[in-house]
Amino acid sequence: MIHLVTGAAGFIGSLLVERLLAGRRRVVGLDCFRDFYDPSLKRTNISASLRDPMFTMVESDLSGSFEQVLRDAIPQGEQVTVYHLAAQAGVRRSWGTRFGDYLRDNVVSTQKLLEWASSSGCVRRFVNASSSSVYGDSPLTPFSETRSLPVPVSPYGVTKLASELLVGLYASRDGIPSVSLRFFTVYGPRQRPDMAFHRFILAVLRGEPIEILGDGSQTRDFTFVSDVVEGLVRAGGSPACGVYNLAGGNGISLLEAVEEIEGAVGSRAELVFRPAQPGDARDTLADTTRLDHDLGWKPGVSLREGIRRETEWIRAAYCL
Numbered sequence: 001m002i003h004l005v006t007g008a009a010g011f012i013g014s015l016l017v018e019r020l021l022a023g024r025r026r027v028v029g030l031d032c033f034r035d036f037y038d039p040s041l042k043r044t045n046i047s048a049s050l051r052d053p054m055f056t057m058v059e060s061d062l063s064g065s066f067e068q069v070l071r072d073a074i075p076q077g078e079q080v081t082v083y084h085l086a087a088q089a090g091v092r093r094s095w096g097t098r099f100g101d102y103l104r105d106n107v108v109s110t111q112k113l114l115e116w117a118s119s120s121g122c123v124r125r126f127v128n129a130s131s132s133s134v135y136g137d138s139p140l141t142p143f144s145e146t147r148s149l150p151v152p153v154s155p156y157g158v159t160k161l162a163s164e165l166l167v168g169l170y171a172s173r174d175g176i177p178s179v180s181l182r183f184f185t186v187y188g189p190r191q192r193p194d195m196a197f198h199r200f201i202l203a204v205l206r207g208e209p210i211e212i213l214g215d216g217s218q219t220r221d222f223t224f225v226s227d228v229v230e231g232l233v234r235a236g237g238s239p240a241c242g243v244y245n246l247a248g249g250n251g252i253s254l255l256e257a258v259e260e261i262e263g264a265v266g267s268r269a270e271l272v273f274r275p276a277q278p279g280d281a282r283d284t285l286a287d288t289t290r291l292d293h294d295l296g297w298k299p300g301v302s303l304r305e306g307i308r309r310e311t312e313w314i315r316a317a318y319c320l
């Protein structure tokens, strides 16, 4: 069995690759090193895995011609489990002229990968990374997968919902068992530099102000990255199908999270409040009963411990 990870050099993808390799699985990673953030960070993310003989890295773009390189990387007759994490992330940038990037990487690329999965005949399971952004501003918390079609409030959320629908559509046409996991605000070592905890921890360590969009009372269900990786591995190895929430189960406000960061860093944050941005949901909170019931998954890392680990990583990464 080959485990194919798309977005393999990114924040979550690179940690999934390491986890699969630690279990002595054969892994093919695919990434095109987009410059949404500094690609050298992605090269660092994947550098240790490149030394493992069980790992093959393919530098290729899912929106282009990737089929031949995958044929070369995957020996004939092998069965494949796909973990599709490649995407254009970031809610705020999805408004305006960059929407084409989101369509290309989240919708067109997903459809092309599904076509490849279908025509190659080797894919036994397809796990797709979706997002809490599909829920938009639903007042019905905690968010449940079983309620009617969600209504995103950002173009990014629209593209992630489209990716889920495509995955479900191809699964019913081709019979490849497929899962979409809706991740809720993932944090931890290697977190993308555009994400709030990364920016906040760095600012407090440097004694710089933190910019809070809105009044800081908005809540998020923060999820530590190793818990997300655990959910991905379980989803890849189970017969479960459909859509699942994957969340840390600790909806707290942004201001409470800042207090935790102050505790981890050991100094106070200077807060600067700016207007809330369109596309940012007011509150996110997940019902994860389904994932627990079908995959035996529960979050394992508390917010305090998770922030401590991310703070340690940022100190080391920025030599602070």
Ligand SMILES: NC(=O)c1ccc[n+]([C@@H]2O[C@H](COP(=O)([O-])OP(=O)(O)OC[C@H]3O[C@@H](n4cnc5c(N)ncnc54)[C@H](O)[C@@H]3O)[C@@H](O)[C@H]2O)c1
Binding pocket: 006, 007, 008, 009, 010, 011, 012, 013, 030, 031, 032, 033, 034, 035, 036, 042, 060, 061, 062, 063, 084, 085, 086, 087, 088, 089, 104, 105, 109, 129, 130, 131, 132, 160, 182, 183, 184, 185, 186, 187, 192
């Ligand atoms: N980080 C979060 O909080 C979060 C929350 C919800 C959902 N997700 C989803 O999880 C997945 C991983 O997110 P992340 O935070 O690790 O992001 P990331 O940007 O660190 O990783 C995504 C990787 O995909 C690659 N990529 C993008 N388009 C590609 C293409 N067309 N072909 C090949 N590679 C391509 C990028 O170069 C990048 O390395 C994404 O699907 C994202 O939408 C993340």
